[in-house]
Each structure stands twice: as C-alpha cells, then as structure tokens.
Amino acid sequence: MGDFLAETYPWVKFLHVISVISWMAGLFYLPRLFVYHAEEAGSGTQTDALFQIMERRLLRAIMNPAMIATWIFGLMLVMTPGIVDWSMVWPWTKAASVVAMTWFHMWLAARRKDFAAGQNQLTGRRYRMMNEVPTLLMLVIVASVIVKF
Numbered sequence: 001m002g003d004f005l006a007e008t009y010p011w012v013k014f015l016h017v018i019s020v021i022s023w024m025a026g027l028f029y030l031p032r033l034f035v036y037h038a039e040e041a042g043s044g045t046q047t048d049a050l051f052q053i054m055e056r057r058l059l060r061a062i063m064n065p066a067m068i069a070t071w072i073f074g075l076m077l078v079m080t081p082g083i084v085d086w087s088m089v090w091p092w093t094k095a096a097s098v099v100a101m102t103w104f105h106m107w108l109a110a111r112r113k114d115f116a117a118g119q120n121q122l123t124g125r126r127y128r129m130m131n132e133v134p135t136l137l138m139l140v141i142v143a144s145v146i147v148k149f
C-alpha cells in the first residue's frame with residue numbers, strides 16, 4: 001500500500017488540488033446566492049423557486065462530490081510515506097481548518113434546507129459575513145501546506 005501511494009503521489013496530489021478548487025468554488029458561491037436569495041426573492045415567488053434550483057444543484061452536483069473527493073485524495077496523501085510529519089505544526093493547523101471547512105459546508109447545506117422550506121431566518125448581511133469564513137480558512141490551509149511551519 002505504501003509503495004503504491006508513493007508511486008501515485010503526484011497524481012493523487014493533482015486530483016486533490018482539482019477537487020479542492022471545485023469545492024472552494026461552491027463554498028464561495030453558495031453563500032453569495034444566499035445573500036441575493038435573502039434580499040431579492042420573497043418566499044413563494046418565481047425568483048425564490050429559481051434560487052432554490054440553483055442552490056440545490058450547486059450543492060448536490062458539485063459541492064458534495066468535490067468535498068468527498070477532496071477528503072479521499074487528501075487522506076491518501078496523509079497515508080503516503082514521508083509526506084506528513086506530525087511533530088510539525090502545519091499538519092495540525094491544516095487538520096483543524098479542514099474540519100472547520102467541512103463544518104461550514106454542513107452549515108450551508110442546513111441553510112439551503114431552510115430556504116427550501118421557506119424558513120430562512122438570516123439576513124443578507126449575515127450571509128455576507130459568513131462568506132468570509134472559507135476565505136480565512138483557505139489562507140490558513142494554503143499557508144500550512146506551502147510554508148510548512
């Protein structure tokens with residue numbers, strides 16, 4: 001298993017980064033959709049229905065598969081011999097941030113269900129603020145894997 005992972009390492013990292021890009025695109029875009037959904041579409045209107053379709057498809061067709069792929073290829077990299085030195089700080093900052101990113105994904109999925117049930121409680125301003133969460137986590141994650149402090 002170790003030999004196989006060592007041989008395929010560059011390709012697994014390639015797949016990991018592609019999955020990450022797809023996941024992040026959704027993590028940035030879905031809260032923006034929520035901002036305009038909350039501010040511009042009253043419950044039960046045609047615009048409301050259109051936003052619901054866009055949000056459901058973005059989450060199901062792109063974000064969920066991309067998150068799963070990111071985790072699978074990321075864990076393969078973790079298991080590759082000589083890649084992660086747990087005595088350093090960066091694997092821990094990265095691990096904490098990817099868990100937080102996964103929590104954020106689940107939080108967005110729960111808010112999508114609120115919109116679908118006509119029970120959104122949050123304002124556009126609140127969604128704008130939450131939009132900064134993936135940006136901050138991304139900074140910590142990329143610094144962790146590139147700088148390797």
Ligand code: HEM
Binds near residue numbers: 016017074098137
């Ligand atoms: C979801 C769970 C994740 C796990 C288990 C994981 C794990 C890993 C591991 C072990 C590496 C290899 C580091 C190396 O080759 O030195 C890596 C590379 C990388 N990860 Fe992740 N990762 C995850 C999510 C993410 C996320 C969410 C991002 C971006 C926001 C990200 C961005 C990157 C990048 C850019 C690299 C390539 C760094 C390089 O040039 O070597 N990862 N990841």
